[in-house]
Amino acid sequence: MNLAPPAADNTPRSSASELTRRSFLRSGSAAGAGLVLGAPAVLSAAAQAAPSDEIRVGFIGCGKQQEVLFNAMKNIPGIHYAAVCDIMKDRVGAAFGRIRAAFGNSPRRYFDVEDMLAKEKDLDAVFVATPDFWHAPHTVMALESGLHVYCEKMMSNTIEGARSMVKAAETSGKVCQIGHQRRSNxxxxxxxxxxxxxxxxxxxxxxxxxxxxxxxxxxxxxxxxxxxxxxxxxxxxxxxxxxxxxxxxxxxxxxxxxxxxxxxxxxxxxxxxxxxxxxxxxxxxxxxxxxxxxxxxxxxxxxxxxxxxxxxxxxxxxxxxxxxxxxxxxxxxxxxxxxxxxxxxxxxxNIYRESDAPSWDPLVQRGFLKRGSAPAPAAAEGNVIAAYASAAPEAYExxxxxSKPPHQPHIENFFQAVRGQATLNCDARHAFExxxxxxxxxxxxxxxxxxxxxxxxxxx
Amino acid sequence: MGYHSGMKDASDLNSKPDLGGVFGFWVLRLWLAVRAVVTGIEKYSGSRSSSEAVTIDGAPNTYGLTASQSDKVYGLEHYHGVPETLAQRFADEPLIPGAMLSLFDKVLGPALIVLGLMLLVGLATRISLLGMGLVYVALTVGLILLKQDAGVAWLGVHVGLVALALNYVPHNRLAILKKW
CATH class of the missing domain: 3.30.360.10 (Dihydrodipicolinate Reductase; domain 2)
Structure with missing residues (x-):
């Protein structure tokens, strides 16, 4: 792989001109097909009479978090797992095996991100699950290659890296979701x-x-x-x-x-x-x-x-x-x-109502809350210390x-945004803020x- | 007649069944068979959850909040030979080759079921007991490496029962194939 450790400004070792050239070529071909610059790659795939509207996905980083993400997304329809990349052979093999076991297809295996981005011309989106200090270089690289990106949090190990991701996302016009999955829960x-x-x-x-x-x-x-x-x-x-x-x-x-x-x-x-x-x-x-x-x-x-x-x-x-x-x-x-x-x-x-707050019975009756299964602790009579304590709050749920894996709704939101059917719940700018x-x-x-x-x- | 009135030879046992020994072996054979078969079947168990949208203010909520129910189900798709919680720890053990672990994971469930059924119907009882004992020894090796001493002792009890059953084999009755 010909990428250097990230510099302070998170510029990857790869030739910027090469990436720019690839971005230019992809943008140029899209423009030639009558598509506006920045239109989702899935649309360009459709314009080239692709057999379906499947979103073609690649994984950058195939460690434990990739496994978590894959297990959360394998029940989402309309995805084709096209490529996996990691510098560790065993991890690439494990990710390959998971995909093959679940879907029967064989994603192409890479040990070099740039190699994958150069050869996988039909990719629509990548999932970045590399160590934090690689998030910014990999995300920027993928966005500049015309791909939508789902990147794990923390955006970067440096605030400058995170800033570069926001700028790249907004410049590219691509969808860039950051993996704060609670935002879609x-x-x-x-x-x-x-x-x-x-x-x-x-x-x-x-x-x-x-x-x-x-x-x-x-x-x-x-x-x-x-x-x-x-x-x-x-x-x-x-x-x-x-x-x-x-x-x-x-x-x-x-x-x-x-x-x-x-x-x-x-x-x-x-x-x-x-x-x-x-x-x-x-x-x-x-x-x-x-x-x-x-x-x-x-x-x-x-x-x-x-x-x-x-x-x-x-x-x-x-x-x-x-x-x-x-x-x-x-x-x-x-x-x-x-x-x-x-x-x-x-x-x-757990949800607790202060003892002197208005009753929540109406909320329970309408279904907004459930009463907690554990009874509130009884007040201790005659206990001098307990006399200073507030009355125990009531517990609710x-x-x-x-009923899905915790990451699934966030990934669903990402794919809906890629298809133009939703706005992101945690785009790069909101994640940065x-x-x-x-x-x-x-x-x-x-x-x-x-x-x-x-x-x-x-x-x- | 006590089991260890070992002065009696096989011809005595064949000519004059020792009911205590016969019943003792039946009970032991049945226990070991059921233990293996049910454990093997459990390796094909999983859960299937169903969920429906919770009603809030008289209508199903649009957030995706659900009330779930989980049911235990069986099927080939749920097969897990080595429990997932142990599999990764085994994989990290340098003395357990990855290929061996993978093979063991695949055969453990079927092996327990087949050996258990063989023992249940009395098909090559000695061979099936030996096979079962070796499976428990193999499991013991893994648990020794993980320093799961309680599990090692637990499996040791199983191995002891298998050895006891092998000693009881001369009392074997109601068997399809006694030869092995």
Whole structure:
């Protein structure tokens, strides 16, 4: 593969002129066919009398996340899996096997992204599931090649990389969805539309509390058989100095944003999406408490401050990689009348009505909420300490669940947008606006200062 | 008559059935057969979930919120020889070649069913018991590598029962093929 490790500006080693030439050729042929520049490639395929309106998809990066994405999309009709690419032969083989087992066709196998983009002239879209520091180069490369892109979050390991993705998406006119899959999850959309905004069950939201607690056992280094690894020279050419970096890139500062980015990005995105605004400041603390040899903090805590139309609000977020207890992962929106604690997992989702808030019985009768199965704890009589506590809130539940893999609705939205049937739920610009504050958490923790977030910090 | 009145030779056993020994072997044969057959069949089990839109304000919601029900089903498409949770850990073990793991994954379920049925009907009882014992030993190797000591002990009980059954074989009755 003739791509260098990404430079600071995330420009891939590949010749820019070559990519531009390929983009030009593709755009030129589309224009020659009477199609406007930037029209979805699926339309150009239709114009060339393709046998069906199937969207032809390729995968860039075939590790664990590719498997998650594929399992979430294999039940979506109208997709042809045409190509898979990774620098690790075993991963390419595994992705090939998954596709062949599910659909019977044999996608073409590549070990070089540029080679794949050059040879796969009929591709409509690619899924980018490479390490974070490759997201921007691969996404920009694919967009400039005239392809629609679904890229995993975090957009990039640097804010400059994320900015380059927004610019490339808007310049290319192609669809670019970022993998904040909660944005398409019916449980989240319903919670925001009907419970928080529509029926205002929280009242005035003053506080947000989010976390992802993961234990030491789940945070161990990834290991594979040495015989399955790419050659060291190949890993070096892709920016990994050794096998440990290749497998555990999430712990290296030049390759990833660390746990606050890996895990926190999903949830801090929900803070900003639900509040409809970006934070005005961030303070943070982090350290290498247990995994002393890792470059990134293993535990991080941060507080964002917001100005919302209803007044000020604060959001606390913690990501732990040393303790799993404490309720798993969720985002809790806490207001004067109720709290909505939502999670991708039903088990971590709870809704509470403050004891002095208006009754929610009408909402239950109309089906907006279900009563919780667990009874509220009884007040402790005669206990002096408990006398200072508020009355226990009543517990409620969402009225329904998501019966698909969590990523499926987001991918469905992507394909609908590719077909021109929907707008993206998390395009590159909206993803950037939501992710931008996250890039400042680690610097705030290192500086030990509250960072006031300005346009300079948060804009493209 | 106790089983280990080993002074009696086979001709004594054939001429004068020891009912205790016969019934003991039947029970052991039946247990091992059922254990293997049902375990093998379970490897073809999966779940099929059905869901319908939740009604909110008198109409099915348009968000995609559903109430789900999951039913256990059986079928070839649900086959999983080695449990998925263990498969990846086995694959990471340097002493387990990938091709061997793949082969074992494919044959484990059918092997348990076939060996169990052979034992149930008394078809080459010694061979079927030996095969079953070897399957349990093979499973034990994997669990030793994963340091699953409780599982190793659990399989050790199975191997012990197989060995006991092999000792009881002279009491074998109601068998289709006694020769092997």
């Amino acid at each position: 019916p449980r989240y959309v319903y919670t925001l539309d009907q419970l928080i905004n529509g029926n205002q069950v929280c009242g005035h939201i003053t506080s947000i509390n989010g976390q992802w607690n993961r234990g030491v056992k789940s945070s161990q280094d990834i290991k594979v058989k040495a015989s399955t690894l790419p050659d060291l020279a190949v890993m070096n050419s892709y920016g990994f100095k050794d096998a440990h970096q290749f497998l555990n890139w999430r712990w290296y500062r030049d390759l990833s944003g660390g746990p606050i980015s890996d895990l926190g990005a999903h949830q801090i995105d929900i803070f900003n999406w639900f509040l409809g605004t970006a934070p005005t400041s961030v303070m943070a603390s982090g350290d290498k408490n247990h995994f002393k040899n890792r470059e990134h903090f293993d535990n991080v805590m941060c507080v964002f401050e917001y100005d919302t139309p209803a007044g000020g609000a604060r959001a606390f977020y913690q990501v732990l990689t040393t303790t799993s207890a404490g309720g798993g992962y969720y985002e809790a929106f806490m207001g004067t009348e109720g709290t909505v604690q939502i999670s991708e997992r039903d088990a971590y989702t 969402l009225p329904g669940a998501l 939501s992710e931008a504050p996250i890039y400042w958490v680690n610097p705030a923790a290192e500086a030990g200062q509250t960072l006031q977030l300005s346009e300079e910090h948060l804009s493209v």
